[in-house]
Amino acid sequence: MRYLLFLIPCALASTGVFAQEVSYQTQVRPILSDKCYACHGPDEANNKADLRLDTPEAAYAALKEGEGHAIVPGDLENSVAWQRILATDPNEVMPPPESNLTLDEKEKALIRQWIEEGAKYEKHWAFTALPREVPVPAVKQKDWPANEIDHFILARLEDEKIAPSPAADPLRWLRRATFDLTGLPPTAEEIHAFEQEAATDFAAAKARATERLLASPAYGEHMAVAWLDAARYADSYGYQSDKLNTQWPYRDWVIEAFNKNLPYDEFVRWQLAGDLLEDPSREQKLATAFNRLHRLNNEGGAIFEEWRIENIADRVHTMGTAFLGLTMECCRCHDHKYDPISMRDYYSLFAFFNSIDENGLYDRTARVPSPTLLLPDEAEEKALQAARSELDAARENLQASEKQARQAFFAWLEQDPAVQPPRPGPTLDFSQGKLDKKVARFAENDHAHAPPLAFAPFSPDQPGVQAIRFDGDRYLSFEDIPSFDRWTPFSLAVTFRESVRKEIRATLAHHTRGTDAGFNGWDLILDNGYLEHRLYRVWPGNAMGLRTLEPIPANQVHHLVVTYDASDRAEGLRLFLNGKELATEILRDKKVKSAGVATQHGGRLALGSRWRDRGVEGLLVRDFSLHHRALSAAEIARLAAPTSELTREQLWDHFCLVASRDTREARQRLTQAVTALVEAEEGVQEIPVMEELPEPLEAHLLARGEYNAPTDESTRVERVTPAFLPPLEKRGEVADRLDLANWLLEPDHPLTARVFVNRLWANFFGVGLVSTPENFGLQGALPTHPELFDWLSRDFIAKDWDIKALCRSFVLSATYGQESRRRPELAERDPENLLLARAPAHRLDAEQIRDLALAASGLLNDTIGGPPVSPYQPGEDLWTESNGMSPPYQQSVGKALYRRSVYSVWKRTAPLPNMMAFDTSTREVCTVARPRTNTPLQALVLLNDVQFVEAARHLASRLSGSTAREQIAEAFLRLTGRPASERESEILATLYQSEHARLAQDPEATRHLLAHGDSPASESDHPAQLAAATSVCLAILNLDATIWKR
Structure with missing residues (x-):
């Protein structure tokens, strides 16, 4: 592969012809991609003149509109595309004037020569398989390379007749490597020890230091930062409410993995498909939280399916950027304009992420969107195991008790037992046109000024009998009825008639809290005549529920009873209509933690509708009763028809639930076991993860990406991968995410290794071998060192994808170990240092700068893992100032204030200002490269932010020197990693003297400066001296020598 165009030594000759053969890959394709593919690229549906120029077959073919061929290899005169480039008529010239694109003379010359030389097309470099072997080039300066990387770099430099830079000073190398491997500065002790070792054997000292740094826990914390950007990890959900979430165990897993x-x-x-591995561990399931880190909405009126589609689309975009280095977003609505990715390819990838038990939104509680994983600690795990064991024993005991009760049942039957009507709890009888306000009331806050619900005749067959008529919006709510839960048996009976059957889904009764973005608790739904009976913490993945197999008859009087027996199983939910049990199917039967209601809206048992939800319009209710136990089938039959004949099955049900003391006691034990299990689960950390549904959901190509686009068999897509990449091999009948992950990790996959190696290279060398890590497609940059790139990628795979080995090879290379000083002779030839004739120099990242201040000052708390912490923020409360729906910001106290920045709470709508000033990611979407700016605001942050002023104060208080110059030397070494020069020492000493003189005359300014931060101020007999030293430390903290990596 050729080098980047600007580095190819082929000048445009006076005849307008290039001295070397033109490369389609590096010279022509970039022109066509920039100037032509928007109208004549892979997006066939939107192409002009039905012409594609991105493939030779299409470009060489006869034109579909007009005569001739767009490109005739070797024949300029008959190449219509060339003639249109030369045209002067604005209606003929290409690119057309309205595109605001033009070809300059150099670009025209390249295209002309390419056609003359045969118009040969080449496959895009990033889409070609990795070579099996890449030869390491020979070099003339044989004593310079330290490893294979240096052979490639030096060979290129020798081709360009450029010498590499001298080796950096040992302390420069140590600081550079320490930051790149741990994100922290070297300590004064490490500096002194390394300096002595390097004086004897610099290479051996570097090797030992590298192993020490790779073994440091700080390595994983530092490496995690860039990955968390790509994973769009944050501690809040984003969008308008931006409530805090529980994702931090994933962050800790990433740190531990590194x-x-x-x-x-x-x-x-593990991250893409850990849940689909054979017998997956808890850790492997936890890793799949990667796919659930997207933003989530809970806005009122948001549509579940719309946001479910948005969430899946985000997973596709993240996978495309993080693992493939491709831009996928545009393919959601149309074929890619530049890359060979069709809209059907997009939705085929979409299908892999489409089948988990989620609803698209999260409710306004702290409850975690399903599916989830419990992460108990050791004590919690023991409690859970004990509770589960007791529940299993209680179930077995009930089964045994019911089996043993058969003989007693027959003896009971011989006594001709009477089945008495059950004694109800709260009861409402509307037949006389009255509402007992001691039991229920009409107006809640949301309907306080609405007129009351009206009474109406119940049925033509029952003249004079009244019923309350619901309008589909308002409802009755009951007083003082505790919420239903997994351990609470209950029954509800209602006599009703639908005056109008509508093809809608509506709430008949409920005991939930929440909003239309999500409810939790119990509800009874009427869906176009089908009844649903549900008890849930989070629907659908943490719930039990069932649905009738047939719709109930419309416009008839019905006596409906719903029961739950506290068995903690969906089969314990039952539906009876007019005394007979209805046939049902189980919708869901997976639950953890309490299903009791919890949030700010609703919370009472209600009949007729639900706040911000749809009720049954025209519903007529004659009476309603609640029972605090599960009624038997026999009791329910007698409620519907007091003189009805009871069947043997109904009597057996009654005997077990009501008449038999032994089975009642067995059920009581079961109820207690369920209660104990829920209590054991309740405090356990929970996190959203992936969990495949038993049957994959269909996926369809969605026109314009709309969730409600029409679909049919022609829009249905299969789980396949784009045709321009290697084919996917599936393990079973239907491909899944594990197949997708295995496909990505095939040794010959052209993108996966290259994409990661490139990003890791950028972490050490400032910019990737491809400077557009987010885009390896046709609009992306070309690799500066293609052979090195392929060698590194192939070697990475050959060494079993060993990340630490790759890091080691970078920091121990002579390329990395060069001086970073700019060289005037390269200012025009290589202004961006793409040839790497010197080491890179650039500002440290936001986290590194803050952690540097904490570490050098001695404030750093090196505790690993745990919930996020809340460092200093400017202002009163940026969270509530920026979002009135947000909880107030609670600043951490004590040592938690000084944790590493990777643990700082990250709220998407109110990120930490001192981090944002230094270009950190908002983590709203997958980000694989941060901008790197240098602004006045950054200096203001370093000079005034309490975190940095406090760090300067704390550093000043622990300096051990007896004189000002000795203290300055120590502070400079701790912050910059090297001794100060004579000039630097002199300037800082002068600053100290002037500050001491000023502060000695201004005790109030001294007190103010030394009061910054929550860490205890050290007692000093000479506060003005301490304050002056603080000013000097703050000045050093602001130096390029401190906040830049050189």
């Missing part, structure tokens, strides 16, 4: 040196192939496989 520290354990989990191979990259496993790192990827």
Whole structure:
């Protein structure tokens, strides 16, 4: 592969012809991609003149509109595309004037020569398989390379007749490597020890330091930062409410994975499909939280399916960027304009992420959107195991008790037992046109000024009998009825008639809280005549529910009873209509933690509708009763018809639930076991993860990406991968996410290894071998060192995807170890240092700058993992100032204030200002490259932000020197990693003297400066001296020598 165009030594000759053969890959394709593909690229549906120029077959073919061929290899005169380039008529010239694109003379010359030389097309470099072997080039300066990387870099430099830079000073190398491997500065002790070792054997000292740094827990914390950007990890859901979430165990898993040196192939496989591995561990399931880190909405009026589609689309975009280095977003609505990715390809990938038990939104509680994973600690795990064991024993005991009760049942039957009507709890009888306001009331806050519900005749067959008529919006709510839960048996009976049957889904009764973005609790739904009976913490993935197999008859009087026996199983939910049990199917039967209601809206048992939800319009209710136990089938039959004959099955049900003391006691034990299990689960950390549905959901190509686009068999897509990449091999009949992960990790996959190696290279060398890590497609940059790139990628795979080995090769290379000083002779030839004739120099990242201040000052708390912490923020409360729906910001106290920045709480709508000033990601979407700016605001942050002023104060208080110059030397070494020069020492000493003189005359300013931060101020007999030293430390903290990596 050729080098980047600007580095190819082929000048445009006076005849307008290039001295070397023109490369389609590096010279022509970029022109066509920039100037032509928007109208004549892969997006066939929107192409002009039905012409594609991105493939030779299409470009060489006869034109579909007009005569001739767009490109005739070797024949300019008959190449219509060339003639249109030369045209002067604005209606003929290409690119057309309205595109605001033009070809300059150099670009025209390249295209002309390319056609003359045969118009040969080449496959895009990033889409070609990795070579099996890449030869390491020979070099003339044989004593310079330290490893294979240096051979490639030096060979290129020798081709360009450029010498590499001298090796950096040992302390420069140490600071550079320490930041790149741990995100922290070297300590003064490490600096002194390394300086002595390097004086004897610099290479051996570097090797030992590298191993020490790779083994440090700080390595994983630092490496995690860039990955968390790509994973769009944050501690809040985003959008308008931006409530805090519980994702932090995933962050801790990432840190641990890097520290354990989990191979990259496993790192990827676990995150994409850990739940689909054979007998997956809790850790492997936890890793799949990667797919659930997208933003979530809970806005009133949001549509479940619309946002479910948005969430899946985000997973596709993230996978495309993080693992493939491709832009996928545009393919949601149309074929890609530049890359060979069709809209059908997009939705085929979409299908892999389409089948988990989610509803698209989250409710306004702290409850975690399903599906989820419990993460108990050791004590909680023991409690859970004990509770589950007792529940299993209680179930077995009930089964045994019911089996043993058969003989007693027959003896009971011989006594001709009477089945008495059950004694109800709260009861309402509307037949006389009255509402007992001691039991229920009409107006809640949301309907306080609405007129009351009206009474109406119940049925033509029952003249004079009244019923309350519901309008589909308002409802009755009951007083003082505790919420239903997994351990609470109950029954509800209602006599009703639908005056109008509408093809809608509506709430008949409920005991839930929430809003239309999501409810939790119990509800009874009438869906176009079908009844649903549900008890849930989070629907659909943390719930039990069932649905009738047939719709109930319309416009008839019905006596409906719903029961739950507290068995903690969906089969314990039952529906009876007019005394007979209805046939049902189980919708869901998976639950953890309490299903009791919890949030700010609703919370009472209600009849007729639900706040911000749809009720049954025209519903007529004659009476209603609640029973605090599960009624038997026999009791329910007698409620519907007091003189009805009871069947043997109904009597057996009654005997077990009501008449038999032994089975009642067995059920009581079961109820207690369910209660104990819920109590054991309730405090356990929970996190959203992936969990495939038993049957894959269909996926369809959605016109314009709309969730409600029409679909049919022609829009249905299969789980396949784009045709321009290697084919996917599936393990079973239907491909799944594990197949997708395995496909990504095939040794010959052209993108996966390249994409990660490129991003890791950028972490050490400032910019990737491809400078557009988010785009390896046709609009992306070309690799500066293609052979090195392929060698690194192939070697990475050959060494079992060993991330630490790759890091080691970078920091121990002579390329990395060069001086970073700019060289005047390269200012025009290589202004961006793409040839790497010197080491890179750039500002540290936001997290590194804050952590540097904490570490050098001695404030750093190196505790690993745990919930996020809340460092200093400016102002009173930026969270509530920026979002009135947000809880107030609660600043951490004590040592928690000084945790590493990777643990700082990240709220998407109110990120930490001192981090944002230094270009950190908002983490709203997948981000694989941060901008790197240098602005006045950054200096203001370093000079005034309480975190940095406090760090300067704390550093000043622990300096051990007896004189000002000795203290300055120590502070400079701790912050910059090297001794100060004579000039630097002199300037800082002068600053100290002037500050001491000023502060000695201004005790109030001294007190103010030393009062910054929550850490205890050290007692000093000379506060003005301490304050002056603080000013000097703050000045050093602001130096480029401190906040830049050189």
